[in-house]
Structure formats: structure tokens, C-alpha cells
Amino acid sequence: MARPGNKIIQAKLVLLGDMGTGKTSLVLRFVKGQFFENQEPTIGAAFFTQILSLQEATVKFDIWDTAGQERYHSLAPMYYRGAAAAVVVFDIASKDTFIRAKKWVEELQRQGNSNLVMALVANKSDLEPSREVDTEEGEEFAQENGMFYIETSAKTAENINDLFYEIAQRLAKACPSKPSTMNLNNEVQHRRKLFCCFG
Amino acid sequence: MYGTQSKRDLALEFQSQIPILRPSIHARRANLTVKFQDLYGFTVEGNVDDVNVLNEVREKVRKQGRVWWALEANKGANWYLEPSISEGIALKSSLKFSTLANAITLKRLIRKGIPPLLRPKVWFSLSGAAKKKSTVPESYYNDLSKAVEGKVTPATRQIDHDLPRTFPGHPWLDTPEGHAALRRVLVGYSFRDSDVGYCQGLNYVAALLLLVMKTEEDAFWMLAVLLENVLVNDCYTNNLSGCHVEQRVFKDILVKKCPRIATHLEALDFDVSLVATEWFLCLFSKSLPSETTLRVWDVLFYEGAKVLFHVALAIFKMKEDELLLTHHVGDVINILQKTTHHLFDPDDLLTVAFDKIGSMTTNTISKQRKKQEPAVMAELDQRLRRLNSLKLDDK
Ligand SMILES: Nc1nc2c(ncn2[C@@H]2O[C@H](COP(=O)(O)OP(=O)(O)OP(=O)(O)O)[C@@H](O)[C@H]2O)c(=O)[nH]1
Ligand SMILES: [Mg+2]
Numbered sequence: 001m002a003r004p005g006n007k008i009i010q011a012k013l014v015l016l017g018d019m020g021t022g023k024t025s026l027v028l029r030f031v032k033g034q035f036f037e038n039q040e041p042t043i044g045a046a047f048f049t050q051i052l053s054l055q056e057a058t059v060k061f062d063i064w065d066t067a068g069q070e071r072y073h074s075l076a077p078m079y080y081r082g083a084a085a086a087v088v089v090f091d092i093a094s095k096d097t098f099i100r101a102k103k104w105v106e107e108l109q110r111q112g113n114s115n116l117v118m119a120l121v122a123n124k125s126d127l128e129p130s131r132e133v134d135t136e137e138g139e140e141f142a143q144e145n146g147m148f149y150i151e152t153s154a155k156t157a158e159n160i161n162d163l164f165y166e167i168a169q170r171l172a173k174a175c176p177s178k179p180s181t182m183n184l185n186n187e188v189q190h191r192r193k194l195f196c197c198f199g
Numbered sequence: 200m201y202g203t204q205s206k207r208d209l210a211l212e213f214q215s216q217i218p219i220l221r222p223s224i225h226a227r228r229a230n231l232t233v234k235f236q237d238l239y240g241f242t243v244e245g246n247v248d249d250v251n252v253l254n255e256v257r258e259k260v261r262k263q264g265r266v267w268w269a270l271e272a273n274k275g276a277n278w279y280l281e282p283s284i285s286e287g288i289a290l291k292s293s294l295k296f297s298t299l300a301n302a303i304t305l306k307r308l309i310r311k312g313i314p315p316l317l318r319p320k321v322w323f324s325l326s327g328a329a330k331k332k333s334t335v336p337e338s339y340y341n342d343l344s345k346a347v348e349g350k351v352t353p354a355t356r357q358i359d360h361d362l363p364r365t366f367p368g369h370p371w372l373d374t375p376e377g378h379a380a381l382r383r384v385l386v387g388y389s390f391r392d393s394d395v396g397y398c399q400g401l402n403y404v405a406a407l408l409l410l411v412m413k414t415e416e417d418a419f420w421m422l423a424v425l426l427e428n429v430l431v432n433d434c435y436t437n438n439l440s441g442c443h444v445e446q447r448v449f450k451d452i453l454v455k456k457c458p459r460i461a462t463h464l465e466a467l468d469f470d471v472s473l474v475a476t477e478w479f480l481c482l483f484s485k486s487l488p489s490e491t492t493l494r495v496w497d498v499l500f501y502e503g504a505k506v507l508f509h510v511a512l513a514i515f516k517m518k519e520d521e522l523l524l525t526h527h528v529g530d531v532i533n534i535l536q537k538t539t540h541h542l543f544d545p546d547d548l549l550t551v552a553f554d555k556i557g558s559m560t561t562n563t564i565s566k567q568r569k570k571q572e573p574a575v576m577a578e579l580d581q582r583l584r585r586l587n588s589l590k591l592d593d594k
Pocket of ligand 1: 484
């Protein structure tokens, strides 16, 4: 996969968001190209890997897809600790899930990694007729919080690859090609190397 | 309403529908992955070896059934249901020799597996569900179901959302009747204990209980005894504090019982809770094949929640050599997932769990829980305060 002379970025990515917003579906679409009308609820979290090759780098994603039910919130730090990228998901057809997404963003901003690449994902864009959250509203919130905003549908596959591509690109940009080995995770206290590059 | 009788017929149908599995010549030659239904109607994907293992397991289940019938013939039907025997292990000192002998026989017998046909009866008595049910009026469950019909709460909304997402594609669970039965059990329970309400994960547990117990009411009581007596408190309530406690205890036990694995995983920065949380909350129902899960539950309902530690440890122990060679978190997870999904022979797992781990008493585990509780509470509290301070900043 990796192109010769190309740097390899190993990046931990975490998905957060209310239950049923489509976190698992987004990942399954990206990793396996699959979609299920009835996707089983995630308990704790599920782990996936996927590799994306860009012009300038090869990004190896370690993906943690977390459980969305409110009470599982107390497990979340275990999954986002040391993450290089976070994807916060809401369902365009549910205002409540957008409110929940905002809370996730606030929490992530407090967890100390200023290099964290964050995406705000408005999923289920195929449900346009029942939309409850306007594009402008989502965009505005994302902009205020230094995230990028994208509307996706795990069902139709719309924008799914673009989402992960954009994240990969931002990670590559944040990870200079020299020096050859670098740990961009500034959470020293965690002595974690979950996001590192080697040339 | 979906009657008791038809459900029983349906379960029998599963069993008769499944002849000895014979993979086609093609499959055998190419060592292809084949799809088939297991004893409880779940679709399983496996290779030819897996199919052979499942056939052997079927034969073992039959033999085990004969052992149970022979004991019934010898000691009288329901010998194991006498309170002095079923509680024998706890009361050892005060018992007659014959009762003690029976209790030891029973423990050994249960670790070897309860035949599927006897499972509803044996579980119901030995878990304490029968006793629990006997303390309330006969009509409790029906009254409860009627009283909550049509009520909408956050819990019922989440339950409705999850019904079609619970073992989708299962030939009975994923039908209107299956959804309705599962709904009544979960909704009924959410009103019985509003602290638990509905916690994701219970959908899988209750669904499997329905398949085994055959009647909705018995499944409900099994769920009640499980949450109220068998498992540690607060596993499923608002911040899953009980589950956090179990995870910490598990980490300590792993360090003691499998120090090499624990050290290696520590070096990889792999927190075992990353995988074990789901095991403990779903009681392995999402990870192990159905008959293997139910064999774990056989012992769980008789010996208590310490069984979960035995089984979780066994999964790591079985793959010790492979795990020690890993360099990456992803490899660890892949090994564990592949192992659990392919544990078609329950004895492979339970032999390690009970013969190779060494004993753990409920007593020592209780002590360890006590030790961990303050740390968990402090951690959850600190987190809550941090989140609240976020809200204050908003203003
Ligand atoms: N129409 C539509 N449905 C979707 C889309 N993505 C997911 N779904 C459906 O929404 C339901 C929930 O999807 P999941 O992927 O399980 O959601 P989740 O966020 O992982 O849920 P939890 O694991 O419970 O937190 C499933 O039944 C999916 O089929 C989408 O883009 N469009
Ligand atoms: Mg999910």
C-alpha cells in the first residue's frame, strides 16, 4: 500500500455521538463498503482499521467506534485518550442529536490535545425531507470550534470517503515529513505514541 | 399476544430443522466459508472445521443429556432442585454427606453443561428466579405488562429504537412477535427498576433469555434475578459504576493470574477494558457463539458473577503465546475477536476457565470490589464535576 519514500502516519481516530446517529454505519461503509438497515447497537466500543494512501503520505487509521447511549459516556475517555482525530456525529433528522454533538465537542476541547483534528458530521443526509438541523447551523458551530463540517449518508455512501480523506489530509499536513520520526501527540503525561509518523 | 405454546413450538422447530450439518463437497474442497444456522437459530459463518466442531458439540450435548436423565432416574426427578442441594455449596458445613455429595455432583454437572431441554427449568430454580417470582402475586408480570402498555418514557423510546437492531435476521427474534415479546420484557423491566430503565446491552441479554426460557414471563424473571442478585449492583445504571468496578477488579486479577500477558499489554498501552467492557455488559452474548454463551450462563446462574472473570481470563490465557508476540493494539483485538467468534466448542473455553485458572472465591472478589469502589466513585465524580464546569463556562 505504502508508496516508496512516502511517510506513514499511524493515527487513532474516535467516533462520538448520540445513539443511532450512524457512527457504526459510517465506519462500516468506509472500511467494508457495507450498510445495514438494522445495525446492531454498539456496546462499549468496536475497533476497525483502514489504510488511506494520499499523494504525500499513507495514513493507517485505528478507529474506535464508541457506544452512543448517554450512560456509556463514562467510558468515553478510555477511547478518545491519545486520539489524533475525532469525528463527532449527529443525525440531521434529530435536533437532540445535534445538541448532544455540541456537548461532545466541548468535552473534546477540554481534553488537552490542541492538535486534535475534529470533524462535525451531519449524517443521514438522505433523510432531507425530515431534516431538523440546517446546514448553516452545523457549519457555523463547526467553524466556531475549529472543526470541518461535512454532510454524509452512510446509506447512500455520499461523502463518506471524502470525510476520511479530509481527515487524512489534515493529519498529513500536521505531520511534517522531516524529521522522520515524530510524535505529534502533546499529551506527554500519557506517554502514548498513538499518532506518530515515520518516514 | 403471542402465546406460550406457539413459542415453544417455534423453538422445537429450530432444533428439528437442523439436521447434522454436511458441508457440500465444494465447500470441503475449497475450504470455503459456509453459512448455517446454529442450535438457537443464529446464522453462523465458519469453515468446514467449525462445522465439524459444531457437529461434535451436538453429539456431546446429547451425551450430557443422557447423564442428566440417568441421574434423574437414579435420584428422582428434580433432585437438583431441592433447596438444600442447590444452595449446598454455600452451606457446606451444616449438611448431611449425601446432600453435600449431591451438591458437588451438581456443580460438576453444571460446568459440563445443562442440556438445552432442561435449561429453562434448571436456570429458573437454581438462579433464584423461581424464589423471586414466588414472593409476588401470581399475576405480577401480566399486571405489570398491562399497566405499562401505551406509556412512553425515554426508556421505551430507546427500546423501540433498538428492537429491530437486536440480532437482526434471527428467524424468531426479528419478527413482529419477537419484537413484541422483547419489548414487553424490556419495557416491563424498565418500570420495575427505573434506575436501570433501559441500558443498551440488555436487549441482547433479554433476547437470548427469551430464546432459552421460551416464555416471556420466565425470561422477565431471569432478567430480574440477573440484575438484582447475580451480577454486581449498578452494572447498568446511570454511569455504569458497577461495570467500572468489575473492570478494575478484572485488571487486577489479570495481573495476578496472567502476569506475562498483563505486562505485555501494558507495554502496548492496551487497556483490557477496551474489549472486556462489552464481554461483561452483554455477558459474552455478542462475542461467543450461542451455545458457548449459554454454557457460560449455565455456570453464571449457579456460581455467580465471578464466572465472568473466569471466562474473560480464559480467553486471554488460551491465546497467551500469540498475544505475547503482538506489537500493536489492533493485533491484540484481532486475536481476541477471532478467538471468541470461533469458540464453537464450549468445553475448550470452560476447561481453561475452571481447570487452568485456579480458584477464585466469591469472597475474595467481593473484597476486591470493595477496594475498588471508592476509586471508581471518585473518578466518576471528578468527571461529572469537570463536565458541569463546562456548562458553567457557557453562561
Ligand atoms: N437513512 C439512513 N439511515 C442510517 C444512516 N446511517 C445509519 N443509519 C441507520 O441508523 C441506525 C443506527 O445506525 P448505527 O450505525 O448503528 O448508529 P450508531 O451511532 O452506531 O448507534 P449506537 O451504536 O447505538 O450508538 C441503523 O439502523 C442504520 O441503518 C444514513 O446515512 N441514512
Ligand atoms: Mg454503533
